[in-house]
Amino acid sequence: MDLRAYRAERSPLAEAFLEGCLPPADQPPEALHGAMRHLVFPGGKRLRPLLTMASAEAVGGSAEQALPAAAAVELIHTYSLIHDDLPCMDDDAERRGRPSVHVAFGEAVAVLAGDALQALAFEVLARAADTHGPALAAAAALDLARAVGSAGLVGGQVDDLAFDPATLSNERIESVHERKSAALIAAAVVGGARLAGGSDPQLADLARFGFEVGIAFQIADDLLDEGEDDPCSSLTVLGREGAEKRAEWWLANALDRVESLGSPAEVLRELARFSVRRDT
């Protein structure tokens, strides 16, 4: 199945599941629920949920099994965008061509909507105890919590905000990329295989694959954002051509990690290529 067909078939599963996770916008407190939904729907490329579903299928499971992890990761991704856009952070008034949450709903509600989305992500995983058994649910919650805490997503964001151009090196930049972007992408990949009953060696390979895809993804983002004023960009040290090569190098490493999974992992590999090359 090619990527376009895969996306057309699997995306509606994730959309429907996400829709069921979020309280209706007309349920009080309406401002909070509206703000929580504002960026989740229609959402972006849904790359993370697609990776989660493809990862479940790569270890012989189904996309349906992956849905709680796919939703949880997308809820976390959304909360992190809402908080990143705040005036005290990146101060972005727009996101995906619409007003940011703090512009549309006010700063206080934006902070709180992010907070509630994070809680909801863990609620969705904890509830998976009923469908997937408590061992898989607790393990998936632990994977996600580690990925998004001070050693992962949040720590990377702090280091990105405080990035000191005087100590610029590719190693420091990729350390931010690894935590700010790759940790959640790795959690997306691991979460799907975890809920589908993947073995420990498979989960370890998929975690490395996810990290490597995530770093390549962030370098590709840096290439698209060329000219923006962020010193923590792979381009500042490597230049355009060097960054392109580096992204391909990480991608090749990632693809090697899951070679042994064979043809069931073909869509997962296609998604990795797409994440980096954005060409389909």
Next chain:
Amino acid sequence: MDLRAYRAERSPLAEAFLEGCLPPADQPPEALHGAMRHLVFPGGKRLRPLLTMASAEAVGGSAEQALPAAAAVELIHTYSLIHDDLPCMDDDAERRGRPSVHVAFGEAVAVLAGDALQALAFEVLARAADTHGPALAAAAALDLARAVGSAGLVGGQVDDLAFDPATLSNERIESVHERKSAALIAAAVVGGARLAGGSDPQLADLARFGFEVGIAFQIADDLLDEGEDDPCSSLTVLGREGAEKRAEWWLANALDRVESLGSPAEVLRELARFSVRRDT
């Protein structure tokens, strides 16, 4: 055992466990880890962890069994204080006689430290799968996630911020109290009994007890804050004497709920009285 002796003996357990949960302040990113610790240590009265431990003991378990839930609830409480103090919320420059986190570390780090504390709370509960089994860990995570999301803590905070004095009623005020304060106190109580293997009927009684203590606690807070400019205070509708009576009424209801637990719940009842009367 009287409350003073109980506190002297059990508080060090919770302090040591919390200390072990938080990354050292000299571990990078140092600003983030410093900000996460700023309000956790020395902390306040530690009422919630004490309730969690006493609840475990009330159902025949040990304070030690309750520690992951006690720590998780205290981490959530701390994150909510950090976010509440932000300029876009209550804009408080001080907390417990020290600079608020956003004053000491900047607004961006304060938002992110709160975010990381929430993730850490769920990490601590998910890790309890190793010590308490995955079923109790997943159930405790679900209890907490529900208590702190849009139907609980965060929803109450949104309604408190947007509180409309034109629609003032005791029912509306107590609806905010129930979510903003009581939901987390109920989660503290339920979490301890849950991790100590309490039965479903015990957990249901303790949940009601926690909610009722929590509302009484918030009315007592309103009484202490008399004169502050918050329309969402029980005093605005009930007056001082009425609010005192109402707090005692909720407290009496709460004490009734756990009457059947007998003498093992005596400390829990003492804590409830103290939460409301603040007289020891």
